[in-house]
Amino acid sequence: MNLRLIGIGAGVLIILSLPLAGAIAGPDFAGQGDGKGGGLLASLGLSPSGAPHAAHSAGDPARPGPPEQPRTDARCGPELSAPQGLEAQTCVLVSEGRTWGRSYYRNTGGRALDAVLTVMGPAGRTVQIHCAVAAGDEPGLCETPREESAGAPGAYSAVAEFAVPDDEGRLLLRSGSNSAAPSGG
Template sequence: MPLHAREHRAVGPHRAGTRRGGPDRRRIRLYGLAVVVVCAVVLPFAVASAGPSGDDTDGETAVTVPLLARGGDGKASAVPAAEGTAPTRPPLPPGPALAARCGPELTSPAGVEAQTCVLARGSETWARTYYRNATGGPLETVLSLMGPGGRSVRMSCAVSAEDAPGTCETPPGDTGGASRGGLAGYSAVAEFARRAGYGPLLLRAGSGADGASKHPAETGS
């Protein structure tokens, strides 16, 4: 009997050790699974928060936002196109720098505000006018882009009676890289009237330094 008791005592600790080892291995496996799950959740967020390297903005230069394209707090804001106007171009993709030359913001006694610009990027050049119509009635504007050799492009846009900023622009044309110092050969002018070609001219706003504008309603021209 004592021999059997000693054998029982000798076997007992071995079995107890086996029981202790089982839960430890399960805990290790659980910890390993937890680490894998945490890595699977955290790593995608870390990669997303890193974002692009910034190469997409190479060659992009800031262009002064025309006065009429700014909100009341002086910050740049989106300029919605008035109903019936030519569709505005989508945001410019990364690429060659955008060049712009804008005339001053002008206001007519009738309540029309406008600012006209010549824009160029890569091989494309076009004209755009920013306006606000506070006359209380619908207007029409004719925007013209003049280039070297007597070339010109015209676009007619309807201006709604809403007192809100709007835009009108000509289709972009291939000018062989006017943005590389060739803007001096281009000019743009926007003319606002009750009916284009029929009513009195309310405002003429150009891209030149002086706006290339007079108020014909005052001069009778």
């Protein structure tokens, strides 16, 4: 009886280890189709013949890492809040010769709001977008399209205005990218 129990246990262990072996090996157990061997064999340092092989020889080019994300510079105003349960922070972002505005918000006030985000740039350039702001504790964002930069990043500013849609647009909060921090009075 003990031999039968041991046999069943060994069988279960083999069955349970197959998904792990597949995950380690990847989609191709024997190689990558390039004749150099890959998958599980290469991860164990073996060639298809069973002999050890080097992962990279001096003549092999290095494998590239993940692509670098382009740098995004942000100039943000202070985080502001309204007594009606609204928090917001507005920024001007610049990356790869493009400029855009973004406003981060959280609306815990219990009703949906409207937001208008405006980015103002040099030579009177303006981009504006309207966003629906759902009620809830989850943070959200409103973002303008990315436009070709027409000047220095400091020449841009962004303003987000949050209002109650059914109350003739009563303004609850205005958040800007270059707003001064509130001073103690």
